[in-house]
Amino acid sequence: MSTRSVRCEGLTKSFEGEPALDGLTIDVRPGEVLALLGPNGAGKTTTMRLLNGVLTPDLGTATVLGLDPWAQGTELRRRTGVLTENAGLDERFTALENLVTTAELRGMDRSAARVRAGELLERFGMGHRADARVQGFSTGQRKRVALARALLHDPELLYLDEPTSGLDPAATRDVVELIASLTAERGRTVVLCTHFLGEAGKLASRMAVLFQGRLHAFGTPDQLAADLWSDTEVRLDVGGPASTELLVALAAVEPVVQAVPTDDGALVRVRSADVTPSLVRACVAAGVDVHAVTPRARTLEDVYFEVEARAQAQGTDDGLGARPVAT
Numbered sequence: 001m002s003t004r005s006v007r008c009e010g011l012t013k014s015f016e017g018e019p020a021l022d023g024l025t026i027d028v029r030p031g032e033v034l035a036l037l038g039p040n041g042a043g044k045t046t047t048m049r050l051l052n053g054v055l056t057p058d059l060g061t062a063t064v065l066g067l068d069p070w071a072q073g074t075e076l077r078r079r080t081g082v083l084t085e086n087a088g089l090d091e092r093f094t095a096l097e098n099l100v101t102t103a104e105l106r107g108m109d110r111s112a113a114r115v116r117a118g119e120l121l122e123r124f125g126m127g128h129r130a131d132a133r134v135q136g137f138s139t140g141q142r143k144r145v146a147l148a149r150a151l152l153h154d155p156e157l158l159y160l161d162e163p164t165s166g167l168d169p170a171a172t173r174d175v176v177e178l179i180a181s182l183t184a185e186r187g188r189t190v191v192l193c194t195h196f197l198g199e200a201g202k203l204a205s206r207m208a209v210l211f212q213g214r215l216h217a218f219g220t221p222d223q224l225a226a227d228l229w230s231d232t233e234v235r236l237d238v239g240g241p242a243s244t245e246l247l248v249a250l251a252a253v254e255p256v257v258q259a260v261p262t263d264d265g266a267l268v269r270v271r272s273a274d275v276t277p278s279l280v281r282a283c284v285a286a287g288v289d290v291h292a293v294t295p296r297a298r299t300l301e302d303v304y305f306e307v308e309a310r311a312q313a314q315g316t317d318d319g320l321g322a323r324p325v326a327t
């Protein structure tokens, strides 16, 4: 048995001669949330469609849940759940009918599907609209129904394309908690496309950053941060902006790289957080009280913006297009 839920190598797809995805190689581990990130048009949705077997690649190979997504697409889709960007519901049908029809396509028994569909609509706050036609639904209501539909047959692997866009704050929180519990408690695997980096930071164990169809970073935020930056930042709170004298003293501490004043002290760039005690000693020696010292951990958001900035710079600098900075 494969130790990966998804593996793909060199996935390449063009539309009308325009490359949408160029040589994508990634894997997804069972039980993880992998965040697929990148600006509009980067190739995220194309990746999901390829990996669910609804689109065939020009080049490349993939194994998803041990299956070939293109030769065994129907079998695969019985074990995957999909939330597409625009919900993709049939407007003429009611919420319940939309769910039951899909469940049957996925090989579920009709009466079992009705029961489960009812429960899921209830869970997503749509129980009272189960028998109403989708055409009258708001964006968020459609998304709730589509989420219920994605979970209907209790899939092992979920492709969630922007699951919280259009949802109100409470529904967003519920969906984030739901995704976390699907993986943590139920061992499900999730490929998540989102533009909400805070959400990705909360949920994802690893991130893949696409830019113009190419993979620019792939790994845990911590690994990627270590690859991207050789230094780290410490925030020193001394109750007011650091004096020039203190900044000079801080900059003299080995191996401080740079110290800049802030409203309440200084932001000190160091090669390693191990230097923190020396910074505190330098303050004390300068007769300055230290209120707080906070190492600033790099977040998924920091990593994303740095990768994007470097991808943009590479793309314009050498005319060769961008290359991965880490894999």
Ligand SMILES: Nc1ncnc2c1ncn2[C@@H]1O[C@H](COP(=O)(O)OP(=O)(O)OP(=O)(O)O)[C@@H](O)[C@H]1O
Pocket: 015, 016, 019, 020, 038, 039, 040, 041, 042, 043, 044, 045, 046, 047, 085
């Ligand atoms: N069916 C299609 N026909 C023609 N071009 C397509 C098709 N699907 C995708 N593309 C093109 O492929 C590229 C990647 O699109 P994709 O939908 O994968 O981007 P995305 O990363 O999901 O973007 P977004 O964040 O806006 O959802 C875009 O340039 C898009 O125009």
Ligand SMILES: [Mg+2]
Pocket: 044, 045, 046, 085, 161, 193
């Ligand atoms: Mg998309």
